[in-house]
Amino acid sequence: MRRRIRTREAPRYAGPVIQPTPALPWTTAFVYALPHGVAVGYHLPEGPDPVDPEILARLTGAERTHAEALRGYRQVQFVGGRLALAVAFGELGTRRAPVLTDEHGAPILPEGLVGSITHKQDLAVALVARGRVGVGVDLEETTRPRPGVAERVLTPRELEAVRTLVPSRQWVDTVVRFSVKESVYKAIHPTLQRYVGFGEVEVWPGTDGVDRIEALVPDVAAFTFEARHAWIGERILSTVRAEPK
Numbered sequence: 001m002r003r004r005i006r007t008r009e010a011p012r013y014a015g016p017v018i019q020p021t022p023a024l025p026w027t028t029a030f031v032y033a034l035p036h037g038v039a040v041g042y043h044l045p046e047g048p049d050p051v052d053p054e055i056l057a058r059l060t061g062a063e064r065t066h067a068e069a070l071r072g073y074r075q076v077q078f079v080g081g082r083l084a085l086a087v088a089f090g091e092l093g094t095r096r097a098p099v100l101t102d103e104h105g106a107p108i109l110p111e112g113l114v115g116s117i118t119h120k121q122d123l124a125v126a127l128v129a130r131g132r133v134g135v136g137v138d139l140e141e142t143t144r145p146r147p148g149v150a151e152r153v154l155t156p157r158e159l160e161a162v163r164t165l166v167p168s169r170q171w172v173d174t175v176v177r178f179s180v181k182e183s184v185y186k187a188i189h190p191t192l193q194r195y196v197g198f199g200e201v202e203v204w205p206g207t208d209g210v211d212r213i214e215a216l217v218p219d220v221a222a223f224t225f226e227a228r229h230a231w232i233g234e235r236i237l238s239t240v241r242a243e244p245k
């Protein structure tokens with residue numbers, strides 16, 4: 001089924017609108033050279049059925065061993081994320097290497113590369129860049145407002161700012177802030193090695209898709225952040241680059 005293509009409507013942020021191609025499971029949905037790295041979307045099959053051995057065979061040996069121990073959506077999403085990473089390696093012209101997971105769940109990229117992963121039931125996205133500066137990627141739904149999320153993930157100042165918006169924009173603004181915070185977390189956690197709460201960072205979305213990060217605690221303020229968001233169909237894709245000052 002083709003998704004309705006959204007254009008830049010007035011109540012939405014006017015960031016770049018990027019659209020995946022129609023879905024065929026286990027194929028590349030999109031490849032975009034974004035400011036923080038190459039982003040690859042990978043279509044996932046519907047449902048949590050075990051991943052076919054021929055798809056598992058596309059993984060590197062160590063990844064396959066890890067994937068074989070997983071079940072349900074977790075297995076599908078892990079495999080999709082690794083296959084998206086593999087496409088991104090190809091786009092960067094680097095050799096494919098197994099990407100395993102550290103003790104906190106972060107992907108361990110080969111020397112000289114940094115990367116991050118996000119997934120929903122039907123799509124995995126990997127972001128890969130050259131260098132050592134942390135990157136994060138996150139994908140969030142905008143369609144169904146979820147009660148209580150704003151209060152859980154926004155600071156009092158952010159909540160106040162969101163509540164000044166017209167009702168139709170409040171949920172999208174909340175989702176952008178939420179997604180960027182998750183990307184911030186993925187970008188800095190491998191360096192900080194501690195849990196960072198949603199109240200420790202503020203996100204100020206820009207109408208051009210360039211977002212400002214304000215760190216409220218010293219160890220997070222020790223990074224220089226760049227953050228962006230864009231639409232993929234009905235979802236927000238955020239990316240963050242976090243460089244120690």
Ligand SMILES: CC(C)(COP(=O)(O)OP(=O)(O)OC[C@H]1O[C@@H](n2cnc3c(N)ncnc32)[C@H](O)[C@@H]1OP(=O)(O)O)[C@@H](O)C(=O)NCCC(=O)NCCS
Binds near residue numbers: 081120184189201
């Ligand atoms: C870890 C977390 C960010 C993952 O986000 P999510 O929306 O649950 O799931 P996503 O599909 O977007 O991302 C999952 C991927 O995140 C990555 N990830 C998990 N833990 C991670 C970590 N500590 N550091 C970096 N990346 C991590 C993994 O690659 C994982 O995919 P994989 O297991 O297939 O490799 C989230 O569960 C979490 O704990 N958030 C709370 C902390 C937070 O966001 N604070 C914001 C303050 S700045």
